[in-house]
Amino acid sequence: MNGPLFYAKILLFGEYGIIKDSKGLAIPYNSYQGALIISEDNSEKAIDSNRKLKAFFQYLKALKDPSINLRLDDLKADIDNNMHFDSSIPQGYGVGSSGAVVAAIYDKYADNKITVLENLTRDKLLKLKAIFSKMESFFHGKSSGLDPLNSYLSLPILINSKDNLEATGIPSQKEGKGAVFLLDSEMIGETQPMVNIFMNKMKNEGFRKMIDRDFARYTDNCIDDFLHGNVTSLFGNVKKLSKVVLKHFKPMIPDSFHQLWQHGIESNDYYLKLCGSGGGGYILGFTEDYEKAKKLLQDYKLELVYRF
Template sequence: MPNLSYPSKVLLFGEYTIIQNSAALAIPYAHYQSYWSDHPLSKDWENTIKPAFSKQSLQKIAVDLQSLQYPLLNLKQFKEDLKNGLWLCTNSPMGYGLGSSGTVCAAIYDRYAIHKTTNLQLLKQELACLEHSFHGKSSGIDPLIAYNKRPLWVHSDASIESVELPSLQKLTFFLIDTQLPRVSTPLIHFFVESCKNASFENAFVQPTSRAVDDAIHALMTNNSSSLMQAIHLISKLQFAYLPPMIPESMHALWKKGLASNEFYLKICGAGGGGFMLGVTRNWEAVKQHFHSFKTLQLL
């Protein structure tokens, strides 16, 4: 593995409510990552996209980035390197909620930015500008995680803090592979339209935002009891108010977790497929429930 690589991200807390300016906590996840290459891959690297598709996509991105209002990148060098065979390798599954487009933005910025900044707020804006130019609306969080390679706490006032997570000795966070790639755009549209309804705002957005804030503070202070209480509420509210985001194959397990309090499930990223996120006090006892799914321990 090369030294200069860009990890995927997992949004632990704040999925969807971050659109409504709630707090959020995201972490880098180096199990899946991307890096630049101009030569064939080693046999032990499980690439998820073909070199030809990567090159074609990057060439389109290079064209799209010409629409930026001010010159963030050395696009001339970018296009020249692509012409000479450069491409971006990745083992990250597409459409799984891991911020795959964010790693692309981070890699492009890191290699071709004309003037790099270390200010997190400005860096987030510049990376969001890159992602927005070829990927639609972007908060900049995904590429910021991939570029910064450290957990980020986004506060409700939009300020950003790079943090170190405490050791979670009593809890295990894990990913469940639904084996269902999804497209996030219609899911985001569903949420945005739902937010126009005052009852949805009152019944889901506000209590979930408070629970997200409680969960982050509990995690950062290593209060496992309060953390599980907050996650229980988030899981319950997501199941009740975000039906398109939860695949049918997860319904029985989702309800089993809520009823037994042995584990809780929540959306990872946009949901609708890809990975779901689980939390438990006793992974050895509950992993039997997920024998039909591929799981990955996260924290």
């Protein structure tokens, strides 16, 4: 049995801001995907995945939440039959590895599930997000539900606020020189410790004001520019956002990348920002000249996400 594929996701804009109810934009990233599989695979990876699915099943069973209407007996039977999540999505990299698992389980085992073929009203999106939030909390302690939502629908999602979501379209890619790319920090990041740092910082009034005055404003401007194809304005706002993140989110940026981050801002050759919660995993890059950025960053693994 090979289940349907569920893709990774990239939160282009909105990391941390969406916790505080500002805008976000998440897009599917089809370079990585996973599927539920029942097989005779006895590799360490398959055994580990099966073990995690067993623990996830116990969590879902204990939830006893009527809004999560899953056929748990079928899920248990398949897990006992050596089902695992066969995935190329890197874990701890900020691209939604646990979100894809949640989406796959919901897709296969939910009764009366909401599907992408329906008219996806705001109420349906919020209902799905709430279900996914409860399910994915098993992996992160607290989840917005956005990663599984993006993976399940495989559509760009615009977050206007936590109670206002919409599936959206993004401008089609062009064969231009500019690009959005991923830079591999070659470190695994953990979401929970980074979120804890952020929540502690939010106790400081100056930090809260900065989030409202600068971080949320630049994020909102970047999203508007991106969705409307205002590339020149976008790079100006991404630069401002990159500066704010370097100044105020240093603990979320691995130490070895502080100088690289600063160099991008000073040279205007590329701008870096967090991809997810930070602390490792991928760093998101924006450049008006991808070939030049590739040469400057030749010591790092880059992956192309989107062309301008």
